[in-house]
Amino acid sequence: MLQLHIRRLSKKEPLPAVGRNLRPRPIKLDQALAKTLPYLLPERSLERLYIDGKKGKNYERILKKLLRDKGITVKKLRTVNDMSYPCIRIADAVAGAVRYYLDNPSRQANKLYKALEPKIEFIHIQK
Numbered sequence: 001m002l003q004l005h006i007r008r009l010s011k012k013e014p015l016p017a018v019g020r021n022l023r024p025r026p027i028k029l030d031q032a033l034a035k036t037l038p039y040l041l042p043e044r045s046l047e048r049l050y051i052d053g054k055k056g057k058n059y060e061r062i063l064k065k066l067l068r069d070k071g072i073t074v075k076k077l078r079t080v081n082d083m084s085y086p087c088i089r090i091a092d093a094v095a096g097a098v099r100y101y102l103d104n105p106s107r108q109a110n111k112l113y114k115a116l117e118p119k120i121e122f123i124h125i126q127k
Helices: 031-038 057-069 086-103 108-119
Strands: 045-052 073-080
Touching: 031 057, 045 086, 057 073, 086 108
Parallel strands: 045 073
Antiparallel strands: none
């Protein structure tokens, strides 16, 4: 059984190495989120949307306007700290487990992925 340990890092503490075969992320996450978010939301009207990673109000306004331009209405869009929202922590854990499986398909990762697979929907976006 895989156990997930979540602890808060101080701002000056470096991120721990979580695997030896992880691919680097050559993209800027803020720009990628702004481009892909309108395509990932099947609903056209949302009551609330919480995004992991606390950012300023200006960033929230930019995302909300971007969604509005694509025809998606959001009454309340907030960027939040994952320590304050347990559902965001769960989503982080699931995303981390899937990435671990894709980067390192070991027996343990395969077992965890098979348990999560019925709940995961992959959406392929074409350019």
